[in-house]
Amino acid sequence: MPYWYYDRKDLQNTPSFRDGIPNDTENRYRKEGARFIIDTGSKMDLGYNTVATGVVYFHRFYMFHSFRTFPRYITACCCLFLAGKVEETPKKCKDIIKVAKSLLNEHKFSTFGEDPKEEVMTLERILLQTIKFDLQVEHPYGYLLKYAKCLKGDKTKLQKMVQMAWTFVNDSLCTTLCLQWEPEVIAVALMFLAGKLSKFEVVDWNGRTPKHTAWWDMFVEDITMELLEDICHQANVIADSMQYPGNASLR
Incomplete structure (x- = not known):
């Protein structure tokens, strides 16, 4: 099984940092993405386990990828979408996107691209490979x-x-x-x-x-x-x- 725990040195030398994003900015992006998952999950009446699983996926994902390559809000939606299935509280992708659109301003939602549903589905495959199909998370x-x-x-x-x-x-x-x-x-x-x-x-x-x-x-x-x-x-x-x-x- 993959080992998911890192020391401070690893957390300061992430793909985002190597991509020119300062640690403080990355921490802000992580906080905003996690908060977005919590708010979206709350609006959709998802339980705390599902929400927390989505957030853990989100944090793990960015130990392998840069925020510059993968914008935080669509990644957050993808993590919540996958967590819903894993925790047996599934929500339709289009419904998650609908809630996301209601929570984000036009500029932030523009990062979802022309076909948000297709973007999330494509990203889900990358997410699964990134977290090595290790789907069960304890909280x-x-x-x-x-x-x-x-x-x-x-x-x-x-x-x-x-x-x-x-x-x-x-x-x-x-x-x-x-x-x-x-x-x-x-x-x-x-x-x-x-x-x-x-x-x-x-x-x-x-x-x-x-x-x-x-x-x-x-x-x-x-x-x-x-x-x-x-x-x-x-x-x-x-x-x-x-x-x-x-x-x-x-x-």
């Missing part, structure tokens, strides 16, 4: 719920922490965290961040043994505070986005 959501069931403490505070962590997972789709760490690691880190911000301190958990110094030691080995803080720092950049309304669509 932090399931791990978040699994881990939360093991934690002890005030149920109201725990629920608040989980909701906050869920929001952070939604927002993390607009970053490259899914290209850096496995979903279970992201789930632990964003629960850790949510716990700090919501002032929910985990002091006990089901299945605790003397060798477990933290609750996550039961699930993931070798998570250091340095690693948690690195992920939290990247997530903190988007923490204030908790305020915008788009989050509710993925809950």
